[in-house]
Amino acid sequence: MTARGGTTLPSRSPALPAGATALGRLADERATGALHGPVGALYLADGAVVHAESPAAPDVGRRLTAGGRLSPESWEEAVSRGGPGYRAGGFLVEHGRLSRGELELCHLSALFDAAYFVLCPLEADRRPPERFLREARHWLGPVRPVPVAAVQREVRRRRELLERAWPCPAVDAAPVVPVPDATGWPGPGAAPGRGRRAVLEAADGRRTPVQIARLLGRSAFATLLDVRRLAAQGLIRTPAAPCPSPRDPDPAGPAETGTEPVAERHGTGGGAGAPELSLLFRIRDALEAL
Amino acid sequence: MSGIDACLSEAMAIPGVRGASLVDWTSGLTLGAAGDGPDRDHETAAAEAAELARLAFENSAFTRATEDTGPVEDIVVTARGSYHLIRFVETSFDSSVFLYLWLDRAEANLAMARFRLQGLTTELVLS
Numbered sequence: 001m002t003a004r005g006g007t008t009l010p011s012r013s014p015a016l017p018a019g020a021t022a023l024g025r026l027a028d029e030r031a032t033g034a035l036h037g038p039v040g041a042l043y044l045a046d047g048a049v050v051h052a053e054s055p056a057a058p059d060v061g062r063r064l065t066a067g068g069r070l071s072p073e074s075w076e077e078a079v080s081r082g083g084p085g086y087r088a089g090g091f092l093v094e095h096g097r098l099s100r101g102e103l104e105l106c107h108l109s110a111l112f113d114a115a116y117f118v119l120c121p122l123e124a125d126r127r128p129p130e131r132f133l134r135e136a137r138h139w140l141g142p143v144r145p146v147p148v149a150a151v152q153r154e155v156r157r158r159r160e161l162l163e164r165a166w167p168c169p170a171v172d173a174a175p176v177v178p179v180p181d182a183t184g185w186p187g188p189g190a191a192p193g194r195g196r197r198a199v200l201e202a203a204d205g206r207r208t209p210v211q212i213a214r215l216l217g218r219s220a221f222a223t224l225l226d227v228r229r230l231a232a233q234g235l236i237r238t239p240a241a242p243c244p245s246p247r248d249p250d251p252a253g254p255a256e257t258g259t260e261p262v263a264e265r266h267g268t269g270g271g272a273g274a275p276e277l278s279l280l281f282r283i284r285d286a287l288e289a290l
Numbered sequence: 291m292s293g294i295d296a297c298l299s300e301a302m303a304i305p306g307v308r309g310a311s312l313v314d315w316t317s318g319l320t321l322g323a324a325g326d327g328p329d330r331d332h333e334t335a336a337a338e339a340a341e342l343a344r345l346a347f348e349n350s351a352f353t354r355a356t357e358d359t360g361p362v363e364d365i366v367v368t369a370r371g372s373y374h375l376i377r378f379v380e381t382s383f384d385s386s387v388f389l390y391l392w393l394d395r396a397e398a399n400l401a402m403a404r405f406r407l408q409g410l411t412t413e414l415v416l417s
Contacts, residue, residue: 063383067383067384105415219384222386
């Protein structure tokens with residue numbers, strides 16, 4: 001829970017400090033514009049983060065329409081009528097489609113979710129963006145600006161949470177494959193919670209965590225965390241590639257290892273020592289819960 | 291009422307309240323805060339309250355017991371000098387947010403604070 005300091009963190013992408021430095025400088029300058037690259041963009045206004053987008057994280061529109069809160073038509077209307085004036089979000093509230101509180105909650109969740117994948121890209125060979133387009137604004141409009149330091153702190157915390165849940169980034173990008181006969185989870189409290197159940201139900205053996213998040217209109221980070229917890233519980237398969245240690249900065253391309261079917265099914269051994277690790281983590285969690 | 295800030299400022303008007311914050315329990319992130327936090331720190335309290343919230347929300351003992359009536363609504367912690375109230379915000383899109391109140395036990399009325407908290411979380415997402 002307490003911050004362990006950036007230097008001791010397991011680093012999925014060694015480029016985080018670079019992106020972080022650029023961001024810090026832009027915050028100091030009170031810059032307005034978009035820090036952008038192939039992994040997404042962070043929009044700043046007066047040095048604060050007002051929006052973030054990443055192909056990995058469902059955007060506000062997807063979140064609001066996936067569960068039926070807004071019809072796709074309502075959302076498109078807001079984008080086409082409010083977007084040109086950089087105030088699609090405001091349009092929704094003013095026209096009674098959404099309360100201010102809903103917009104703020106949904107937007108903040110989307111912002112922190114996308115910011116995580118922008119600053120900590122899933123693909124090991126990608127780096128956080130370093131190009132800055134001054135004066136660029138997002139069509140959604142500012143909702144609730146967040147200080148750069150708060151975004152960076154949250155990204156570090158989320159990375160720690162993932163590592164603590166199950167230190168194996170290979171499951172992040174691989175298709176989620178439920179273990180067929182693992183329904184008899186041991187003991188009370190070990191049954192998957194609602195979020196994890198939804199992830200399991202959406203796991204068809206082909207969809208990756210990011211695709212499941214998009215399908216459900218749910219936070220991609222929360223989905224990733226659920227996937228890691230499911231892997232720790234032994235309810236989904238961990239890709240056959242050896243898990244890098246939490247300190248290993250290079251997970252060696254989880255995307256390509258993930259597409260291969262996992263070596264052997266359950267049996268007594270499972271595969272690649274996963275059951276033993278899983279057991280150790282369950283024991284650790286139980287001890288921590290005492 | 292509209293928005294997070296208005297919600298928090300109304301929460302601060304509840305008798306006996308020392309601090310209020312809106313927290314995402316997936317990670318323990320504080321989305322907004324007003325007044326004091328326990329130990330004058332909203333961030334730490336938010337992260338710790340989030341652990342508690344996640345346990346209650348995800349564990350089978352609580353969710354199974356309430357399967358027919360819906361998920362966990364709130365969590366009440368009473369301590370010698372204070373009350374801690376956690377109320378889940380129900381949204382019709384995916385979210386994992388609760389409103390957290392820290393109250394002075396000598397000045398607060400638990401039943402009333404809980405009732406007001408319920409109203410606030412409903413109004414926050416009412417259009």
